[in-house]
Amino acid sequence: MGLKHKPTLIMDEIRVKRNIARMAAKARASKVNFRPHFKTHQSAAIGEWFRDVGVKAITVSSVVMAEQFAQAGWRDITVAVPVNLLEIDRINELAGRITLHVLVDSALAVEKLISQLNNPINLWIKIDVGYHRCGLLWYAAETIIALAQTIDQNQNLTFKGLLTHAGHTYYATTAAEVRKIHRQSLERLNKLKQQLQTAGIPRCKISIGDTPGCNLAKDFTGADEIRPGNFVFHDLMQLRLGACQAEDLALAVECPVIGKYPQRSEIVIFGGAVHLSKEYLTKADDSQVYGYLADDSADGWGAPKYDAPVISLSQEHGIVQLPPDSLKRIEIGDTVLVLPVHACLTANLYREYLTTAGQQISRFNSRI
Amino acid sequence: MGLKHKPTLIMDEIRVKRNIARMAAKARASKVNFRPHFKTHQSAAIGEWFRDVGVKAITVSSVVMAEQFAQAGWRDITVAVPVNLLEIDRINELAGRITLHVLVDSALAVEKLISQLNNPINLWIKIDVGYHRCGLLWYAAETIIALAQTIDQNQNLTFKGLLTHAGHTYYATTAAEVRKIHRQSLERLNKLKQQLQTAGIPRCKISIGDTPGCNLAKDFTGADEIRPGNFVFHDLMQLRLGACQAEDLALAVECPVIGKYPQRSEIVIFGGAVHLSKEYLTKADDSQVYGYLADDSADGWGAPKYDAPVISLSQEHGIVQLPPDSLKRIEIGDTVLVLPVHACLTANLYREYLTTAGQQISRFNSRI
Numbered sequence: 166m167g168l169k170h171k172p173t174l175i176m177d178e179i180r181v182k183r184n185i186a187r188m189a190a191k192a193r194a195s196k197v198n199f200r201p202h203f204k205t206h207q208s209a210a211i212g213e214w215f216r217d218v219g220v221k222a223i224t225v226s227s228v229v230m231a232e233q234f235a236q237a238g239w240r241d242i243t244v245a246v247p248v249n250l251l252e253i254d255r256i257n258e259l260a261g262r263i264t265l266h267v268l269v270d271s272a273l274a275v276e277k278l279i280s281q282l283n284n285p286i287n288l289w290i291k292i293d294v295g296y297h298r299c300g301l302l303w304y305a306a307e308t309i310i311a312l313a314q315t316i317d318q319n320q321n322l323t324f325k326g327l328l329t330h331a332g333h334t335y336y337a338t339t340a341a342e343v344r345k346i347h348r349q350s351l352e353r354l355n356k357l358k359q360q361l362q363t364a365g366i367p368r369c370k371i372s373i374g375d376t377p378g379c380n381l382a383k384d385f386t387g388a389d390e391i392r393p394g395n396f397v398f399h400d401l402m403q404l405r406l407g408a409c410q411a412e413d414l415a416l417a418v419e420c421p422v423i424g425k426y427p428q429r430s431e432i433v434i435f436g437g438a439v440h441l442s443k444e445y446l447t448k449a450d451d452s453q454v455y456g457y458l459a460d461d462s463a464d465g466w467g468a469p470k471y472d473a474p475v476i477s478l479s480q481e482h483g484i485v486q487l488p489p490d491s492l493k494r495i496e497i498g499d500t501v502l503v504l505p506v507h508a509c510l511t512a513n514l515y516r517e518y519l520t521t522a523g524q525q526i527s528r529f530n531s532r533i
Numbered sequence: 534m535g536l537k538h539k540p541t542l543i544m545d546e547i548r549v550k551r552n553i554a555r556m557a558a559k560a561r562a563s564k565v566n567f568r569p570h571f572k573t574h575q576s577a578a579i580g581e582w583f584r585d586v587g588v589k590a591i592t593v594s595s596v597v598m599a600e601q602f603a604q605a606g607w608r609d610i611t612v613a614v615p616v617n618l619l620e621i622d623r624i625n626e627l628a629g630r631i632t633l634h635v636l637v638d639s640a641l642a643v644e645k646l647i648s649q650l651n652n653p654i655n656l657w658i659k660i661d662v663g664y665h666r667c668g669l670l671w672y673a674a675e676t677i678i679a680l681a682q683t684i685d686q687n688q689n690l691t692f693k694g695l696l697t698h699a700g701h702t703y704y705a706t707t708a709a710e711v712r713k714i715h716r717q718s719l720e721r722l723n724k725l726k727q728q729l730q731t732a733g734i735p736r737c738k739i740s741i742g743d744t745p746g747c748n749l750a751k752d753f754t755g756a757d758e759i760r761p762g763n764f765v766f767h768d769l770m771q772l773r774l775g776a777c778q779a780e781d782l783a784l785a786v787e788c789p790v791i792g793k794y795p796q797r798s799e800i801v802i803f804g805g806a807v808h809l810s811k812e813y814l815t816k817a818d819d820s821q822v823y824g825y826l827a828d829d830s831a832d833g834w835g836a837p838k839y840d841a842p843v844i845s846l847s848q849e850h851g852i853v854q855l856p857p858d859s860l861k862r863i864e865i866g867d868t869v870l871v872l873p874v875h876a877c878l879t880a881n882l883y884r885e886y887l888t889t890a891g892q893q894i895s896r897f898n899s900r901i
Contacts, residue, residue, distance in 0.1 A: 250866035
């Protein structure tokens with residue numbers, strides 16, 4: 166394909182399709198509905214690859230993203246953040262066109278939806294199972310039951326069930342810890358489900374989401390639906406958690422080398438915070454890493470070179486440490502491949518993907 | 534203006550113009566050329582406000598940004614990163630249209646420019662005065678002299694001088710420390726200038742850049758040019774360094790409140806890593822802060838509310854800690870104003886600014 170003259174987001178299409186097929190097969194085998202989160206790729210074309218494995222319903226993280234994928238033909242969409250009451254008109258309009266699901270975690274939101282919506286909408290009560298970002302706490306059964314009852318009594322609102330994002334799996338350090346959080350989340354949600362049934366709410370689905378849990382869990386008993394997103398590309402965070410293998414990493418950023426500094430065994434790349442994002446991993450010595458160079462000896466790319474970390478990012482350039490023998494083989498005017506720490510945030514900075522086969526694949530313009 | 538339904542980048546035009554006027558006046562009084570860095574705002578319209586204070590030459594951080602501002606009528610542009618040899622054709626084309634300056638810090642780059650350029654170009658040797666990102670080390674006089682001589686002997690290349698970015702001022706903890714770095718940088722550059730003169734290179738300008746140094750230094754003796762960028766907006770980083778006052782903070786992001794969690798005295802806003810960037814400040818207790826809410830009692834906004842930090846960012850939402858009495862006055866469906874940690878990275882995520890007077894001001898689409 167020739168060397169890229171600017172930071173370029175490269176996607177290994179074979180790996181992406183393999184990642185999709187694997188998660189779809191796991192959902193099928195586990196008898197759970199697969200409602201993938203499309204915030205990671207934000208691409209109509211990649212969305213089509215999910216249709217090929219039978220996906221009919223999706224998850225997004227904003228109303229504008231729901232509008233974009235509705236435009237691309239998706240007819241069943243969950244906006245998986247607490248409903249933004251300031252977008253009520255757009256939500257109403259969208260609910261008139263597609264099967265729309267939104268999340269609530271307060272009586273106020275439900276009250277506003279009741280008074281302001283005139284199209285039918287599906288509601289999930291967002292439950293905080295321990296991540297402490299959004300949701301009603303898993304042990305606040307009384308509040309949750311009251312909310313479900315209010316929803317259930319309104320004609321436009323359909324109570325679908327309980328939904329969580331156990332994002333604290335990202336703080337785990339072992340696969341066993343991820344599995345424990347996954348199991349605990351399902352137990353907490355199913356206990357609530359029983360309490361809802363006792364209170365006269367018989368229909369209640371359970372929806373869970375995080376990619377580490379979906380990758381590592383072996384048992385989905387008690388879940389009706391999974392909503393992973395990041396697995397489509399995977400990244401260094403997932404790899405560190407043991408939630409994927411190096412050969413599953415489907416995104417890399419090709420960056421020109423613009424500086425070489427043998428005295429400190431570093432190169433500087435055209436590739437900064439606006440090309441990679443400032444998400445980082447912390448090493449054992451407390452230093453921060455914004456990516457690793459990939460072994461580029463193979464077709465596409467190989468495993469991360471842990472001796473070649475991106476150690477610092479400015480707006481437009483980054484510093485990469487290299488062992489002296491690697492440094493000798495790199496010159497300014499070459500390019501290197503950087504594996505991103507967090508694929509969702511890196512991809513968000515680009516208008517398009519370039520596949521390893523040389524095809525351009527657009528993303529929705531999510532710049533605000 | 535009404536509440537914003539999505540994260541919206543708000544600019545206080547009066548503060549921006551005051552920030553510009555102040556730095557222009559300081560440059561004039563200090564008898565240095567003012568070549569502002571436009572990577573911060575990336576807006577043709579804001580560029581015009583610099584013309585109003587007499588600016589004729591600018592700095593950018595990529596070739597595409599140089600092309601965009603050339604298109605907007607700027608005729609003298611420095612691309613202040615080591616020249617990217619993979620963009621040689623575009624550089625050559627641009628050098629045929631405008632007065633173009635690029636940086637070099639290697640014999641290889643100079644050699645390639647000599648063999649591949651056929652339009653005149655101005656070269657600055659990038660000097661590393663202690664930041665250790667790019668540049669030849671300030672004490673590598675022999676290498677620097679040899680490079681200047683090679684440049685000087687070539688017809689298409691004009692040696693302009695020595696340029697640095699003393700980015701280590703950002704690691705300083707006091708204004709005195711910033712001033713010390715500023716003074717040391719100028720001493721190191723001027724010593725080199727003398728050595729160049731002794732070696733038969735009489736004409737050598739000195740160009741320095743960082744906003745903290747330009748804000749805090751009282752004496753620019755030994756500098757010919759300053760290239761600050763961030764000062765146009767300022768941000769929490771500059772404020773913490775004492776490089777600006779709270780009333781100079783000219784950007785804020787208005788974010789809808791989508792969740793309220795009294796038991797942990799937190800709200801969740803629609804406003805995440807893709808709206809603020811993951812740049813953070815570290816507090817005394819080692820915790821990270823991705824922004825502070827602004828006091829919104831005044832027109833526009835007031836000082837940061839240090840008791841209302843953004844403590845966590847996901848892709849689309851953020852968690853804000855609030856004192857219980859502030860929490861009582863905020864409801865879901867309201868909006869809050871977040872002051873960004875690093876204005877350059879936050880602004881980069883938006884297509885446009887909305888002024889406090891309600892006017893939309895475009896940015897170049899820098900999405901890659």
